[in-house]
Amino acid sequence: MAQHEDGGDVGSAVEKSEPFVPATGTAVLSSDAIQNPGLPPHHERVTDQDPKKEKTAERRVITLFYLSIVGSVFAVAAYIAFPITPGDTGSVRLNTMLLGIGIALGLLSLGLGAIYWSKNLMRGDELTESRHLTRGSEPTRARAAEIMHEGNVESGFSRRTVLRNTLIGALVATPLPAVAIFRDLAPAADPVKLLEHTMWKKGTRLTKDPTGLPIKASDVTLGSVFHVIPEGLNDTEDRLEEKAKAAVLLMRLKPEDLKELPERKTWSYDGIVAYSKICTHVGCPVALYEQQTHHLLCPCHSSTFDVTNHCEVIFGPAKRPLPQLPIAVDSEGYLIAQSDFTEPVGPSFWERS
Amino acid sequence: MATVALIAIGLVTTGGAYFLASSTASAETSTQAQASVEEGQKLFAANCATCHGLQAQGVEGTGPSLYGVGAAAVDFQVGTGRMPLANQGPQAQEKPVQFTDEQTKALAAYVASLAPGPGLPDKEYLKADGNAAEGAELFRINCAMCHNVAGAGGALTQGKYAPALSGVSAAHIYEAMVTGPQNMPVFNDQNLTPEQKADVITYLKYLEKNPSPGGFELGSLGPVAEGLFIWIFGLGAVVGVTIWIAARAH
Numbered sequence: 001m002a003q004h005e006d007g008g009d010v011g012s013a014v015e016k017s018e019p020f021v022p023a024t025g026t027a028v029l030s031s032d033a034i035q036n037p038g039l040p041p042h043h044e045r046v047t048d049q050d051p052k053k054e055k056t057a058e059r060r061v062i063t064l065f066y067l068s069i070v071g072s073v074f075a076v077a078a079y080i081a082f083p084i085t086p087g088d089t090g091s092v093r094l095n096t097m098l099l100g101i102g103i104a105l106g107l108l109s110l111g112l113g114a115i116y117w118s119k120n121l122m123r124g125d126e127l128t129e130s131r132h133l134t135r136g137s138e139p140t141r142a143r144a145a146e147i148m149h150e151g152n153v154e155s156g157f158s159r160r161t162v163l164r165n166t167l168i169g170a171l172v173a174t175p176l177p178a179v180a181i182f183r184d185l186a187p188a189a190d191p192v193k194l195l196e197h198t199m200w201k202k203g204t205r206l207t208k209d210p211t212g213l214p215i216k217a218s219d220v221t222l223g224s225v226f227h228v229i230p231e232g233l234n235d236t237e238d239r240l241e242e243k244a245k246a247a248v249l250l251m252r253l254k255p256e257d258l259k260e261l262p263e264r265k266t267w268s269y270d271g272i273v274a275y276s277k278i279c280t281h282v283g284c285p286v287a288l289y290e291q292q293t294h295h296l297l298c299p300c301h302s303s304t305f306d307v308t309n310h311c312e313v314i315f316g317p318a319k320r321p322l323p324q325l326p327i328a329v330d331s332e333g334y335l336i337a338q339s340d341f342t343e344p345v346g347p348s349f350w351e352r353s
Numbered sequence: 354m355a356t357v358a359l360i361a362i363g364l365v366t367t368g369g370a371y372f373l374a375s376s377t378a379s380a381e382t383s384t385q386a387q388a389s390v391e392e393g394q395k396l397f398a399a400n401c402a403t404c405h406g407l408q409a410q411g412v413e414g415t416g417p418s419l420y421g422v423g424a425a426a427v428d429f430q431v432g433t434g435r436m437p438l439a440n441q442g443p444q445a446q447e448k449p450v451q452f453t454d455e456q457t458k459a460l461a462a463y464v465a466s467l468a469p470g471p472g473l474p475d476k477e478y479l480k481a482d483g484n485a486a487e488g489a490e491l492f493r494i495n496c497a498m499c500h501n502v503a504g505a506g507g508a509l510t511q512g513k514y515a516p517a518l519s520g521v522s523a524a525h526i527y528e529a530m531v532t533g534p535q536n537m538p539v540f541n542d543q544n545l546t547p548e549q550k551a552d553v554i555t556y557l558k559y560l561e562k563n564p565s566p567g568g569f570e571l572g573s574l575g576p577v578a579e580g581l582f583i584w585i586f587g588l589g590a591v592v593g594v595t596i597w598i599a600a601r602a603h
Contacts, residue, residue, distance in 0.1 A: 093565070093567070119602040220543075221543075225539075227495055288509060
């Protein structure tokens, strides 16, 4: 067995570089091809010529390495001397800043010193290191094939077929638990249903974000904007998930400013309109309302919606108007929803009809 | 008995004297208020009537009616220098204040006398001693989308913008919420109660007084400003060091 490892004179032998001979294929070699310019003439550096300069360069490197030590020690000392006091944000700032300065000084001067050393003091003349040919020599290749064959014979890989096949089977089966686990990362319930419906339903009161207090129609004065969540949202288990779909912006305009479609006339109340706050582009909260121009802007990509015209898109990458929440007033004067949104809120998804 | 009588007499005299003093005082205030309204009317006719009309009824296409805007709107618009307007534009710009405090108050009194509207805010809500944490939550929900989460301001459409809020006085912040100047929506007392407005003011004043724990805020303009900074200075430094590493020593 041991003698196999020596395997003649191949193995650790270094290949001699051979001059490149172009293959004599069909290519026509032009005579004016760019000639190898060779190496530029060697210039001696000042540190090579002047021992005093060399000494100076050495001192500079030493100084940089000393600075690096100082920086690292400073980082440790500052970390201990200026601890983070809970509740004092100023102390966090001081601590992290001094620690950062120390570590940066330590690493930066170490790196700069090493580069300066190699550029100015280490051997400075140009060397050529030729590449080896990619293809091994014939004896090396023959020996490699022989090793593979010997391995096969010694292990019985192709002779003991049952053993080999069970190994392959085991290798195929190993990743299966991962498949089972990662499959469960998908939403448990049908995501399409979750995306199509929100918490709003007939009779849900419109309440203020974050207090959850109901809103009277008379509270919404002209030019007002209310950031609205459905009643009971604060008590739900998955509050943020529900809020991400059900958030609504409530605005009051002069009723004559609204250009309403006949079938949506009953969706507003005396100039009060409610629209989904989730942008139809990629779902940012659309809430920049200009009360004189009645434009509603998305802060992420500047999609602009015209509130007077059922939040039609007038600028930006959004493709669909914001869904409108039909609202009404209950017997006590509080604003309520007539139903859920009549279309899915937020950005498009594959199964959206 | 004599002691009780003495105390009774003492109480009656001081009470009576106080009543007399306070009634004369209130009479004085009302004459003062009347004088202030007249003063305000004169100032209005001289400085504001060109755009808002002689009776503050508004001029179509030039200036809105001021009926019902209240003293709060006047104190905000005139007190921050936005009015009188220097020129028509996307929105009124802040500029050096044109009137003294007294003149502003007189103008406010005059406009308030035309029709009921939101009055000057109560001093107790302007002390910035409310709950900064709750104010921060309210600010994030109601204000941050336009004014930036740190109150650094932001752009709107067609040259309009939400101004930065640092250095704005508590009274002006309160008045802006109540009146909704320019394109800012109105946040009336049913939407944000006076206590909640005081909390928002507390948060904004807290931001002014406390350093950013994250180091340089770079104007608190958010990820775009920070990205631009690191793009120019960070990458610039990396390019510089790379050139130095690759250059031959002379």
